Amino acid sequence: MAHYIGIDVGTGSVRAALVTSKGKIVTTATQEIEVSSPLPDYYEQSSENIWKSVIDTVKTILHTSGISKDSIHGIGFDATCSLVVLDKDSNPVSVSPSGNSTYNVVMWMDHRAKDQASEINDTKHKALKSVGGKVSPEMEPPKLMWLKKNLAETCWKDSAHFIELPDFLTYKATGSLSRSLCSVVCKWLFQADGSGKKQWDENFMESIGLGDLLLHNASKIGSTVLPPGEPCGVGLSHQAAAELGLNPGTSVGTSIIDAHAGVLGCLGCVPDDASFILPGMNNRMVLICGTSSCHMIMSEKPVFVPGVWGPYYSAILPDMWGNEGGQSASGKLVDFVVDTHPACEEAKTQAAQRNNHLHLFLNEILEKEAKFKGINSTCKLTHNFHVWPDFHGNRSPVADPSLTGMKSGLTFACDIQNLALQYLATIQSIGYGTRHIIEENVRAGHCVKVIYMCGGLRKNPLFVQTHADVTGIPIILPNEEESVLLGAAVLGATASKDFTSIQDAMLSMCGKGKVIMPNTQNTEYHQKKYTVFLKMLDHQREYQQIMDS
Secondary structure (H helix, E strand, O other): OOEEEEEEEOOOEEEEEEEEOOOOEEEEEEEEOOOEOOOOOOOEEOHHHHHHHHHHHHHHHHHHHOOOHHHEEEEEEEEOOOEEEEOOOOOEOOOOOOOOOOOOEEOOOOOOOHHHHHHHHHOOOHHHHHEOOOOOOOOHHHHHHHHHHHOHHHHHHHOOEEEEHHHHHHHHHHOOOOEEHHHHHHHHOOEEOOOOOEEOOHHHHHHOOOHHHHHHHHOOOOOOEEOOOOEOEOEOOHHHHHHHOOOOOOEEEOOEEHHHHHHHHHOOOOOOOOOOOOOOOOOEEEEEEOOOEEEEEEEOOOOOOOOOEEEEEOOOOOOOEEEEEEEOOOHHHHHHHHHOOOOHHHHHHHHHHOOOOHHHHHHHHHHHHHHHHOOOOHHHHHOOOEEEOOEOEEOOOOOEOOOOOEEEOOOOOOOHHHHHHHHHHHHHHHHHHHHHHHHHHHHHOOOOOEEEEEOHHHHOHHHHHHHHHHHOOOEEEEOOOOHHHHHHHHHHHHHOOOOOOHHHHHHHHOOOEEEEOOOHHHHHHHHHHHHHHHHHHHHHHHHHHHHHO
16 A cells, blocks of 8 residues: 655644555654744744654654555655755754854744835835735745845855745755745745746845845746645655655655645545535635644635735645635634633643643633533623734734734633633634634635634634634534645655646545534624624724824
8 A cells, every 4th residue: 555754844843644545644753843032023943953853753653653665655745934044055054143053944933024024015016916915024035135134244145045944845855956836926925827927026026135036047046946746856865765764766745835735635525514515626715723823715716815815826736726814823822821821830730630631621611610600602701801812913814913912801810710711712812813814805705615624723622613603604624633744645645646636636635524513692792702803903003003193
């Protein structure tokens, strides 16, 4: 039987999975990776640390499974949209203000380039149309501008390659410096459309002071661009094969951004009750919810949504357009609210005594509290407590990184019940943010009939049901919980040519799922809460205007 390896490099860990041609995950392995935050809004990593973790996880799944390397037909990589800097000998070049050469990766959530993002947005360049009208400081052009301005005599001078982390992984695996269409279109403003045009926008790059990156056939940022799943180079190099314990020449699929891998791992999933799902890959949103959240939707024609990235042509699936909304903090936000509450340690102790996950323990507290107060639904416990969730700025649909978080309804209460209340209100606020993104997509021309959900937060029943209730849209949970890893394996399967297309691989490997329907009894309550949610945005802007006047 053929097997494929999917490798997912997330914010805090590298994960690898061994997957069959029917999408069954045989085994997985996880290795934590380093994150450095030398200053507020600065987040850095080491590409050497990441690659070592890739090696460790691949060796672990091979050892654990006992599968022969001869049965591995393909490897696929996904990773966060982070910027890797290398010198002419492929050694790391420091991106840190401290000059620490260990850290040569500017992470996706690094917001040091806020001013540069504003400079780009002030140009109103036509290239911005493909990112909802505004770049985010999480994208690469503003980060490159920051490096050129602030580390001109070190990082900028010594650099030979600026490369997206997913493409760095295929480079380490194959020696090929080809770039993924997904990476450069979605995060670098590389231009691609249905006419067949695929090129760097020289006028745009010149307008933001990065025209020098196009010299020598754009050697620093890439001239060969391939669609996801296309074979990369000639497969595993001899060096990488020796490091990973695999055969040289094993097919390696062109990489994809981590959230986008979730699309590949979800959209081929068909639940037993699929009567409400329209044919085709459009009308389906994929919500990938982990440290942050991404809201992906495909369409056969381009749809331009203000404040939502895209439409991107063929960046995920061939000949289809993709839009990407997102929340810069979701899982990270829930953790922050819980971890900083005075009752957190007591809650963790009680959860451990019950051998329960902290979130599930808090879910139980909420159910008991609702029963004690005679309330027919736990969601209504937040009647007088409201949260605006943009503690790390707003990615979509407001596209304003300067926005901050808000809480309304604070008292002197600091017990476990209050912790559970704030936890619930935070989850609801993330759901209202998703609804806000969906409404802007629909207003622009999309149709959302169903939401596929994957990522770590899909394991929390409260999070899932809240999103269904808040949006009023059925949610599909694929039976295979590790959709992102599965999506990465789909890339390797596609590159191996065991399947005729990436869609063919998805339909074979994505399996079944279950449907979570909205509870319509809570619709009116959530409508009121959503109205308050939008009022909080208006109020924050009013406060800013008052203070700036």
